[in-house]
Amino acid sequence: MIHPRTLRVDNDRTTSVVCVVGAELNVNLNRSAPPSSRFFSVKCTSNVHYSITPPPRETNHLSPISLKGNPVLLISMRGASQHENDSKLSVRYYGENKEVLGKAILHLTAIEISLDVDADRDGDVEKNNPNKGSWKWGPNGHGAILLVNCDSERTYWKTLDHTQDSVTKVSDLKDMSLMVLRTRGPARLPEGYKLTMHISQGDAESVRVFRSGSSAGSDNALSLSYLYNAFVKTYPLVLSNEVLSQEVPYLGGIGEMKFYVEGLRFPDKDFNGLVSINLSLLEPIGQGLPETPIFTDRVMFRVAPWIMTPNTLKPIEVFVCSTSDNYHFLKGMRSLVANSGYKLKVFHEYVNRGDRWMQDELEFGYIDSPHHSFPVVLDSPRDGKLVDLPYDELLGPDFGYVTRTARRIDVSSLDSFGNLEVSPPVTVDGKSYPLGRIIIGVAFPTATKGRNMTQVVQDFLWAQKVQEPVALFSDWLVVGHVDEFMTFVPAPDRKGFRLLLASPDAGYKLFKGLQNDGHGQAKLFDGVKDEEPITVDQILADEEFQTENNYVQSCIDWNRDVLKRELGLEDADIIDLPILFKLKDDHGIAKRAVAFYPDMVNMIVLGKNLGIPKPYGPKVNGRCALEAEMCSLMEDLGLNCSFIDDFGSYHKLLGEVHCGSNVRREPFDYKWWNLEM
Structure with missing residues (x-):
């Protein structure tokens, strides 16, 4: 909006003025009038437009106009000048008897200016x-x-x-x-x-x-x-x-x-x-x-904000690390990615320096505008031995980098980005989130010594606005990441996805069914190196173990209720996966949970193909009962399950397939600036 500009003029003097086309010059005629002036008249060249406020009563434009009422001359230019001072306007002042007392002359130069x-x-x-x-x-x-x-x-x-x-x-x-x-x-x-x-x-x-x-x-x-x-x-x-x-x-x-x-x-x-x-x-x-x-x-x-991409978007490239002990994991990942038709990037030990946790070091996202967009990697403050990888290996032409630095004393396991996820698009109580909602894990609201994601990262995520974050309770886990108990997979119906939640209750239901069918002596971990097999009967007979899993289920149910409320979900949008946990002392501070067998919810999602930690569950008729249950649940959604052996190289180190991999995905078609705020 162009605001009017007050212009002073001098009687009996020529004033040169520059005027911007579209702007208005306001001249208070009494201020420049000679003493005893009672009337005025105005003349101008064709490029000048003027009006008087308040409008004069005189109907004859040749007659002098009264100065009563403190009239203001409003001047504007019809178009740009070709030469300096090529437009003119004059004001004559008259006395009581219409005698000329003075004359003010403006030489005007009009310019068009637009910053666009x-x-x-x-x-x-x-x-x-x-x-x-x-x-x-x-x-x-x-x-x-x-x-x-x-x-x-x-x-x-x-x-x-x-x-x-x-x-x-x-x-x-x-x-x-x-x-x-x-x-x-x-x-x-x-x-x-x-x-x-x-x-x-x-x-x-x-x-x-x-x-x-x-x-x-x-x-x-x-x-x-x-x-x-x-x-x-x-x-x-x-x-x-x-x-x-x-x-x-x-x-x-x-x-x-x-x-x-x-x-x-x-x-x-x-x-x-x-x-x-x-x-x-x-x-x-x-x-x-x-x-x-x-x-x-x-x-x-x-x-433009930094935007995360959910599992429901199409993958572009998968990233993993090669270590001296993860041959079986890599073999499974190579097969899964090749069969899915995507690219696999393997970072070898001279790059990863023995750090295998690709998910924890970085998160892929992108930035977008009408004229350009490109992926941007968010580097976590975790800073393990992969600390240099996002900058050294990913940053480049049309591949951006951003990080948030925190004091080392403030950084905990919850700052690793297995603790940073994003939902598919949702609508909650009539409010649309077409880019989904970011999900992080924090301490329980009543905790006094709990771990939290560092504040600088939380501030950054909230400030992006377009994927309003949801905070879950994850401090009950030893590692403390939300990807240990939840993930999203695409679905052909309802909201276009399902939320998968780890569920000890579902695990006990499965094992009790096996026991009732006469398979109580079927063993978990049978044939796993350096692992003591355990029967279904032994698991079900351990009351302390069940009490621990009841506690875990209550923690997950807390998060279930938050996710239903914050993502607008119903129970039909959620699938419970049979996963059991065990509690262990976390450095003498508290008892926290880890997965008892490979945590199947901690998977990689590549379109309709899922890479799931091989659970080594009890076998019935030669087939792992946990794998069979997982396939039954996922195949109803048209999803294919591949089970990847990560037991020795990831599970025993308190991580799984998702922790050891990362996926860069295509951006949303939806443009963030179209959001209603």
Whole structure:
């Protein structure tokens, strides 16, 4: 919105004025009138439009108009000037007897100025969108979108692009949002006038602006150093946290100048994601005095959030680690991924340094805008021996990186990203979450010494807004991750997915059924190296073990109720998997739970194919009863079960298939800015 500008004029003097087309100049006629003035009249050239408020009573436009009522002259320009001072307006003042007492003359230069962005989010920078200076969510919303430039155009000696002081490759420009300065007017601005672009100190921490300049040339004889410096000058830095205001060129005639806007940080507790950029036309006042703004145009951006991808989205690539003892796990994963038709990336020991927990070190997501999108890996503060992998192995062109750093004393097992999941899209009490909801595990609300996900990570996740998090109780587990008792799988009906929950009750029901059918002597762990087999009868006879599993079931039921409430689920949307747990002392602090046999809920989901920890359950007629139950439950959904041997290399180390793998998936088709907030 262009606000009116008050203009002072001097009697018996010519005043040169620059006016922006679309703006309005307000002249208080009594302020500039000579003493004893009673009437006035106005004349102007064709490019000038004027009106008077309050409207005069006189009907003859040639008759002088009374100065009573404190009249204000409203002046605007119909179009841009071709030359400086090519439009004129004069005001004559008259006495009581209509004698001329004085005359004020304006020489006007009209300029069109528009700082433009893609405010309607269609990928094009339209001219002077009326909503460009604000931001609104929803399909009928408006406002431009900015990406954090968190990938790296370098593949060696990597640095995040937004940490560099210059644009070093043209390819980096596609990660930035285009902003266009459009002008129309005379060949040059009147002397002393200038255009400046400026931002606030607060916004300067979140955004930078580069400008396109003249070509660097293509002389092959030029040195590499010269070419680099020339290229940098081609895209000079205009605004940063060290330069809050800078003059920008006025091109003259009909001109367009491109600017490239770069996001520096994601929304967070101290940053709501909104940034504004301003362009002002400054007018000289006098020698040694600062210029004053006579027109300001403003645009607003929202920084795109980091978005997680749920199991229901199509996989692109699967990531695992190779260690000296996980041959059987890798064999199963290679077969599953190959049969599913996706890519498998194996990080060998010289990269993983013996750390096998791919899920715990990182989480894949993406950022999106109308003009570009790319995957972004979120690096956890866990920082095991895989600490360098997200940066060294994943960061690159069109593959971004972000992390949150916490004090080591604040980091616990709950900061590993097996404790960070996301639901498929849901609707809860009429409110839609088309990108799903993030799920994390924390301590029980009444706990005084419980472990929690570190606050800097929680703040980051909540600040993204588009996948409003749900907090579950996971501190009852030794490892403490939500993926130990829940996951999501695609389904052809209802909400398009099922929530799978570990259930000791389902486990006991299965084993009691086996006992009733005469299979009480069937053994778990039969043939597993270094593991003592145990019969169904022995499990069912252990009252302390059952008491422990009753406690575990109560913990899971607490979370079941939270998930039903927060995800809008019914019992028909949930499948209970037969999984038993055992309690153990966790460093003498408390008794916490671990899976008794490989935890089948801790699976990898690749479309309709599931990679499930091989449970080594009791065999009936030559087939594992736990596998048979799992297949029965999943095949009803059209899902295929593959059982992967992770017993020695993952389960005994308190993890499973999901903990040892990670999946990068395709982004949502749904555009986050269409959310109703």
